[in-house]
Amino acid sequence: MAAPKTVAEPHKELRFTRAGQAQGMFIAATVAFAFALLTAITWLIGHPDFHWWTPLPFLILAWVLVRIALHCTRHAYIILTPMGVEIFPLLKPEKNLNLIYWTELDHADFNEDLTLAKLHRNAQESSGAVLSLKPILAKQRPFLKKALEGRLAEKTDGAQRPNSG
Secondary structure (H helix, E strand, C coil), X not given: CCCCCCCCCHHHCXXXXXXXXXXXXXXXXXXXXXXXHHHHHHHHCCCCCCCCCCCHHHHHHHHHHHHHXXXXXXXXXXEECCCEEEECCCCCHHHHCEEEEHHHCCXXXXXXXXXXXXXXXXXXXXXXXXXXXXXXXXXHHHHHHHHHXXXXXXXXXXXXXXXXX
């Protein structure tokens, strides 16, 4: 299995994974494995309606769900870097990566329960990106909000300061 790449300067970036999504996948994999075990035991005791292959679909489903859950916990969903915000989709992240530079962003809005973030490129809010924060663990969402708002406030404070030079 491919491992995440090492970062040259990890102290300069914040990574948020899809760990919240992975929890549900692990639970679903456990349920699928329990069904596989139940059908295997039923076949072993000789029930006429169950065959040797009956647990296989549940085992395959459990294996796929575990692989997806491991992918969600190991790979980033949102990375805040010195350059900007990197957004990685679940499928083909190396091909469909979305990078929004800090200079392109005007401000960010969050809903009350921190399940949705809107990154606006202009004050009229006519351009930007909408991110679901549900894949991120609930206790990590306030950190993302604080980091985004802090970085954007730093950018606007720097633009408003007169040059003292």
